[in-house]
Amino acid sequence: MLNAFWWGHGNGNRRGVHWLSWERLTVPKYLGGMGFKSLKAFNMAMLGKQAWKLLTHPDSLITRLLKARYYPSSDYIAAKVGHNPRFVWRSLWSVKAVVENGLQWNIGSGTNISVWNPFWIWGNYSIPRFADMNNAMASLKVSDMFVPNMKQWHMENIFILFDNNSAQQISRTPLYSSVQQDTPMWKLEKNGIYSVRSSYRSIMDNSLTVQQHKLDDNWKKIWSSNVPPRIKKFIWRVTRGCLPTRLRLHTRGVVCPLQCPFCSEDEDSTHALFTCPKSAQCWQ
Amino acid sequence: MGLWNEVSYVVSNAGNISSTIFEILQHMQPSHHPIFNTLMWSIWKNRNNKVCNDSTDTCQTICNRATSLLQSWTNAQEVKQQGCTRSTPRHETTWTTPSPGRYKCNVDASFSEALDIVGIGMCIRDSEGAFVLARTEWFSPITDVNIGEAIGLLKAMVWVRDLHLWNMDFEVDSKTVVDYIYGKQIGVSDFSAIITHCVHLLCTDLMNSHVSFIRRQANEVAHSFAKAALSEASFCDYYHIPTCIESIIINEMH
Numbered sequence: 001m002l003n004a005f006w007w008g009h010g011n012g013n014r015r016g017v018h019w020l021s022w023e024r025l026t027v028p029k030y031l032g033g034m035g036f037k038s039l040k041a042f043n044m045a046m047l048g049k050q051a052w053k054l055l056t057h058p059d060s061l062i063t064r065l066l067k068a069r070y071y072p073s074s075d076y077i078a079a080k081v082g083h084n085p086r087f088v089w090r091s092l093w094s095v096k097a098v099v100e101n102g103l104q105w106n107i108g109s110g111t112n113i114s115v116w117n118p119f120w121i122w123g124n125y126s127i128p129r130f131a132d133m134n135n136a137m138a139s140l141k142v143s144d145m146f147v148p149n150m151k152q153w154h155m156e157n158i159f160i161l162f163d164n165n166s167a168q169q170i171s172r173t174p175l176y177s178s179v180q181q182d183t184p185m186w187k188l189e190k191n192g193i194y195s196v197r198s199s200y201r202s203i204m205d206n207s208l209t210v211q212q213h214k215l216d217d218n219w220k221k222i223w224s225s226n227v228p229p230r231i232k233k234f235i236w237r238v239t240r241g242c243l244p245t246r247l248r249l250h251t252r253g254v255v256c257p258l259q260c261p262f263c264s265e266d267e268d269s270t271h272a273l274f275t276c277p278k279s280a281q282c283w284q
Numbered sequence: 285m286g287l288w289n290e291v292s293y294v295v296s297n298a299g300n301i302s303s304t305i306f307e308i309l310q311h312m313q314p315s316h317h318p319i320f321n322t323l324m325w326s327i328w329k330n331r332n333n334k335v336c337n338d339s340t341d342t343c344q345t346i347c348n349r350a351t352s353l354l355q356s357w358t359n360a361q362e363v364k365q366q367g368c369t370r371s372t373p374r375h376e377t378t379w380t381t382p383s384p385g386r387y388k389c390n391v392d393a394s395f396s397e398a399l400d401i402v403g404i405g406m407c408i409r410d411s412e413g414a415f416v417l418a419r420t421e422w423f424s425p426i427t428d429v430n431i432g433e434a435i436g437l438l439k440a441m442v443w444v445r446d447l448h449l450w451n452m453d454f455e456v457d458s459k460t461v462v463d464y465i466y467g468k469q470i471g472v473s474d475f476s477a478i479i480t481h482c483v484h485l486l487c488t489d490l491m492n493s494h495v496s497f498i499r500r501q502a503n504e505v506a507h508s509f510a511k512a513a514l515s516e517a518s519f520c521d522y523y524h525i526p527t528c529i530e531s532i533i534i535n536e537m538h
Contacts (some may be wrong), residue, residue: 056472106474172400172425176474178438178481185473190430190460192473217302221309227318228357234325239302243328261334269301272331274291279327282343283288 002036017252019242023209028201029223032215032240037200041207045200047091048098051076052194055099055184066092077103077119101202102194104187107175110143112182119184122173127166151175243269287312287320318354326350377501379536381413386451389444390498392506393429393436396514400426403516404436405509406443407529408452413537418522418529419443420513433458434478436510437495441482445489452493455503462497505529505536 003022026041027033054063054076070089071079077100081093105113105120118126120142130137145161147154152175158167185192188202204210222235237243246258246267260267262278273279294307312320326349330341341349382388387408394403407418421439426432437456444452456462464479465486486493500507512528513520525533 106472106477174425174427174431174474176431176435176478179474179477183472185471187473189471190473191464191469191471191476193471215302217306218310221306221317222321225317225321226358226361227321227354231321231325234328235305235321238324239305241301243301261331270295270304273301273324273327274295274304278330278343280288280292282323282327282346283291284286 006034006036017244017249017254019237020240024213026204027210027213028204030219031210032217032219033210033213034236038204038207038209041203042196042200044095044098044203045196047095048199049194049196051092051095051099052186054092055103056194098199098203101206102186102188102199104185106179106181106183106185106192107142107173108179108181108183110146110182111141113142115140115142115145120173121169123169125166125169127162127169145170146175151177238269238273241269243272245269245272287316287323290316291320318358319350322350322354323347326353377499379498379502379505381409382411382453384411386411386453387416387449388453388455389440390455390503390506391433391436391440392457392503392510393432394507394510394514395426395429395432397426399514400424401514402426402432402435403510403513404432404439405506405511405513406436406440407505407509407533408444408449409533413533415525415533417447418509418526420509420516420520420522422513422516422518428475430458430460431475431478433461434464434475434482437461438478438482438485441485441490441493444493445485450490450492452490454493454495455498455506456495457498457500457503457507459497462495465495505532508532 003018003025004016006025007016007018022036023038025034025036026038027035029035053060054066057063058067066089070082070085070093077096079093079096081090085093100119103119104122105117107113107120113120116127116129116138121127145154145158146152153171153173155167155171158170161167162170183192186194186198188198189195217239222232222239225232225235241248246256246260248268249256250258258266260271260276262276265271265276267276274283290312291308294304294311308320309317323346326346329349330346333339333341379390387410389406389408391404391406394405396403401422401424403420403422405418405420408416410416423435427435433456437454440454444454461479464476465483470476470480482495486495509526509529512526
């Protein structure tokens with residue numbers, strides 16, 4: 001429907017030619033689309049905000065309710081969709097990947113974060129679990145790896161406990177004495193608070209349709225150009241090959257002569273804008 | 285229009301239309317981009333006029349339409365912008381001395397991927413612009429730019445507090461850090477925690493101090509000092525002018 005609005009300029013009931021699919025239009029402007037909001041992705045971003053609250057507001061009524069019903073002994077990240085779930089929970093559960101994508105634990109005291117929690121090491125790394133783990137290992141906290149009474153990694157211990165790669169990744173995770181509490185933060189925003197905007201962007205950047213339809217040209221050159229918006233849109237149409245020249249119209253099944261209105265050659269975009277004698281004269 | 289030279293070369297070995305246009309834009313002088321874009325639009329409009337209304341314009345008319353449209357649009361934009369820019373303060377590009385009786389502390393951070401460390405340079409000068417004290421520090425591992433700058437400021441504040449220099453003007457070249465310090469936003473990230481720590485110091489021990497933003501060009505002392513910090517031992521205090529920034533300080537005194 002949105003697409004019909006964008007392309008449809010026919011009178012009355014006539015449908016305009018849809019030169020590009022809606023998926024192609026939702027691609028961000030710098031990748032060659034029009035940057036229209038993909039409603040599905042936008043809905044996911046907004047659902048993500050609600051799911052995010054389950055992590056940041058553990059004492060709210062809805063969090064306690066959902067926890068009691070669906071994940072009494074784990075947390076939102078580890079929760080399963082469960083048997084016969086409510087629509088609300090199914091929706092919140094379905095955006096887990098979105099939440100995980102932006103989740104990062106702030107290491108404060110480190111006493112509340114398990115070492116096996118995958119979201120405290122910088123750079124999307126999680127320590128591989130050992131095959132057979134005793135209880136002491138399984139309940140290891142991040143704070144157990146500090147130098148006693150200081151906020152510093154105890155590198156000797158870390159290298160003894162874990163393989164080299166994991167230890168290296170831990171040492172690259174910064175610790176700040178200003179951070180007091182273990183809190184989840186949204187790493188896509190500087191202030192750490194979930195925002196639908198940043199979430200929508202990351203969903204779009206990772207989405208399959210964008211990967212399929214993006215075009216890696218220097219689109220910034222067009223959109224940042226200092227001309228009226230309608231000119232920019234026109235140039236965008238030309239470069240996306242949806243200028244209704246006669247050759248293009250013909251491929252879409254419109255019956256019309258193929259010749260350029262000024263000369264006798266076939267009319268395609270390059271001809272109409274540059275090589276037609278009339279146009280060439282304008283450029284000179 | 286005189287653009288044919290720039291256009292014809294690409295068009296003559298034409299690929300498809302989009303690569304043609306991107307290539308032309310790539311090679312054309314940026315100042316010609318607006319007129320190039322507008323003229324394409326104007327040519328197409330002429331073609332549509334011919335098809336729909338059967339009226340033909342001369343080349344002169346096509347070109348004039350493009351230039352006049354562009355001209356009137358640019359004029360309108362200029363008027364609009366004049367209204368906006370008046371309210372925003374201009375930032376100086378040269379360093380200025382603090383008001384009499386006050387000190388000024390310039391802070392900057394530099395980042396080295398290779399060494400995996402962040403260097404911090406801080407330099408205090410008095411109201412004459414004369415060198416008072418300086419310190420370099422570095423820490424590991426490397427961080428995000430904003431966090432590095434914020435930590436730099438925090439370390440400078442702690443240092444200044446321990447020196448008991450109460451009348452201090454801090455200057456950093458990170459707009460984000462200054463905006464967050466005087467902004468109302470509260471966050472939960474590690475960056476916010478560091479900023480909150482800075483604000484806390486400003487409200488308690490450093491009541492008479494404030495932080496302001498300066499352009500990077502005006503923060504050259506701290507900038508080159510932060511670079512030097514990368515090759516120093518972790519803590520270095522300087523009681524005499526270090527050679528690496530001597531000439532800049534003397535220049536800025538006048």
